[in-house]
Amino acid sequence: MSHIANTPEPPYYAVIFTNTLSDSTDGYEETAVEMVNLAKQQPGYLGFESARDGIGISISYWEDLASIKLWKSQSEHLIAQKHGRDYWYQNYKTRIALIERDYEFNR
Amino acid sequence: MSHIANTPEPPYYAVIFTNTLSDSTDGYEETAVEMVNLAKQQPGYLGFESARDGIGISISYWEDLASIKLWKSQSEHLIAQKHGRDYWYQNYKTRIALIERDYEFNR
Numbered sequence: 001m002s003h004i005a006n007t008p009e010p011p012y013y014a015v016i017f018t019n020t021l022s023d024s025t026d027g028y029e030e031t032a033v034e035m036v037n038l039a040k041q042q043p044g045y046l047g048f049e050s051a052r053d054g055i056g057i058s059i060s061y062w063e064d065l066a067s068i069k070l071w072k073s074q075s076e077h078l079i080a081q082k083h084g085r086d087y088w089y090q091n092y093k094t095r096i097a098l099i100e101r102d103y104e105f106n107r
Numbered sequence: 108m109s110h111i112a113n114t115p116e117p118p119y120y121a122v123i124f125t126n127t128l129s130d131s132t133d134g135y136e137e138t139a140v141e142m143v144n145l146a147k148q149q150p151g152y153l154g155f156e157s158a159r160d161g162i163g164i165s166i167s168y169w170e171d172l173a174s175i176k177l178w179k180s181q182s183e184h185l186i187a188q189k190h191g192r193d194y195w196y197q198n199y200k201t202r203i204a205l206i207e208r209d210y211e212f213n214r
Contacts, residue, residue, distance in 0.1 A: 002162050004125045004200050014123070014204055016166065018111045018156050022214060049125050051158040055109050057166065059123065085212055093111050093211040097121055097204035104200040105192055107129060 005047025005061055010099045012046055013062045019092035020055055028088045031080050042071045061099070068096065112154025112168055117206045119153055120169045126199035127162055135195045138187050149178045168206070175203065 021028065039045055039060055044067020050058040062068045071077060128135065146152055146167055151174020157165040169175045178184060191199075
């Protein structure tokens with residue numbers, strides 16, 4: 001289960017990945033878990049949040065655009081991305097965002 | 108059910124609202140639906156995406172910071188925000204983000 005990511009003071013970056021799955025999701029869950037574990041080891045990784053019901057929303061947080069670019073071109077991640085387009089995803093939209101401000105509430 | 112938001116060409120803004128619920132969620136669902144319907148009528152509204160399993164992630168998209176500020180201070184929304192802090196949410200984090208770039212895939 002995902003938690004609210006404990007990110008540092010802005011500014012920092014986010015990759016917002018919104019998606020719907022196809023009917024061919026063999027291996028999807030395992031690869032998704034693997035990719036999060038791999039992302040955590042990347043330089044500039046700051047955190048991760050995800051939820052799915054109907055659509056899936058996964059957000060990874062990064063120090064800067066350079067770390068996002070490096071993660072996008074990481075070799076195992078490239079294979080997973082290709083597999084996603086070939087099989088798993090029906091549709092997706094990726095948005096690269098500069099987090100300018102944040103605030104939080106804790107009971 | 109939420110869909111992938113059909114947003115215009117960047118740049119535009121997003122409010123990423125990540126949250127966990129408390130045990131007191133009476134009226135939460137109804138108000139959440141109402142707030143989305145109300146947001147849609149606000150100036151500068153561009154789209155909305157949400158998913159929940161464990162954590163909830165709701166993202167609303169806006170033309171600019173001025174439209175986000177106006178929505179934050181909308182009177183019925185202010186009441187819902189207070190009710191959220193008083194009852195519904197255990198924790199939340201709100202991030203204001205400038206969407207710089209996006210790309211998509213459709214099968």
